[in-house]
């Protein structure tokens with residue numbers, strides 16, 4: 001895009017938005033740069049509906065989800081690559097019928113995920129787990145089309161059972177090319193003493209004899225360039241096995257639905273593997289599939305001042321958005337700015353007793369009011385699948401926002417969801 005035109009275009013988009021909805025909605029315009037002014041206006045109008053909610057709620061943005069899925073589908077139609085949804089990031093009976101229309105299947109990591117996928121009609125189901133449980137393995141065989149083992153020991157343990165199963169199940173081994181792209185040890189699957197996958201020193205030629213494929217997952221929120229380096233490391237370490245395999249799964253961590261992701265480069269990398277080694281190429285992103293397709297709406301419960309303003313809201317970073325604490329990162333709130341940018345800067349904190357249950361420091365254009373809604377963005381990934389009722393806090397409801405701005409309830413949670421998991 002021509003730089004001058006791009007500047008003019010962005011300015012026009014921002015003007016249209018601020019005229020219509022005021023400064024606080026401008027943050028929206030900074031999101032997906034390929035949106036037209038009309039699209040930004042339509043999105044802002046839809047999102048304004050979220051201000052009407054008076055209960056904590058995760059909101060799935062159907063329009064954004066379809067946009068992400070369309071980007072994946074378009075990639076698949078142009079290059080020899082199959083995109084699977086990693087259900088660990090987002091598991092949903094409601095959305096599986098939609099998702100399966102666009103993607104090439106799902107990737108599951110447990111009996112429960114496999115069953116949800118199976119009962120929702122997802123197909124094919126690819127399965128990997130750090131270690132399979134004997135008691136659930138036979139049931140898994142009835143649902144999945146491929147199984148990736150984490151170690152040579154697990155493969156040896158289950159090989160006979162897989163071979164005895166009447167249908168063909170394609171088996172693979174997770175490899176660790178010892179190539180590190182993730183800096184944070186919490187998310188780095190290839191660091192020293194990693195428990196994920198086999199290093200080249202842990203395998204012998206004979207281990208690959210009856211295997212169809214390999215899985216390598218070493219990325220987290222990365223671009224195609226980190227993937228290219230990863231592929232080079234796989235070739236360096238495991239190159240001699242690639243020609244005898246049928247497929248390679250390049251794991252998750254690819255931000256392929258972002259505007260700045262080079263999907264052509266990703267496609268070319270798939271082309272390369274497909275041409276050189278005749279491999280079927282899979283990726284299994286989770287985050288990218290629901291990127292920016294979810295919101296967490298909460299309300300301000302109290303405002304206190306202890307050397308600075310603090311707003312307590314009716315959701316919790318620890319219970320409802322745990323990656324904020326684990327990663328850690330500061331989630332965006334619609335209409336907010338960085339701390340100190342306006343006189344109305346607040347620390348936003350959750351409703352549990354964990355001292356560190358804090359989302360971050362945010363500046364607003366006017367003072368926050370008790371009861372006022374706050375809308376956290378990008379809250380579909382790794383939230384509903386991970387949330388807890390720690391402190392007895394309620395789970396936020398789940399609802400859908402459609403293209404007309406209608407909000408339809410999907411799930412509501414009450415006392416039952418708290419007590420049913422306790423002794």
Ligand SMILES: Cc1ncc(COP(=O)(O)O)c(C=O)c1O
Nearest residue numbers: 086089217251252253285286287
């Ligand atoms: C084996 C495997 N595949 C796929 C994923 C999905 O990764 P992401 O949500 O970052 O795309 C993960 C995430 O931890 C993973 O461990």
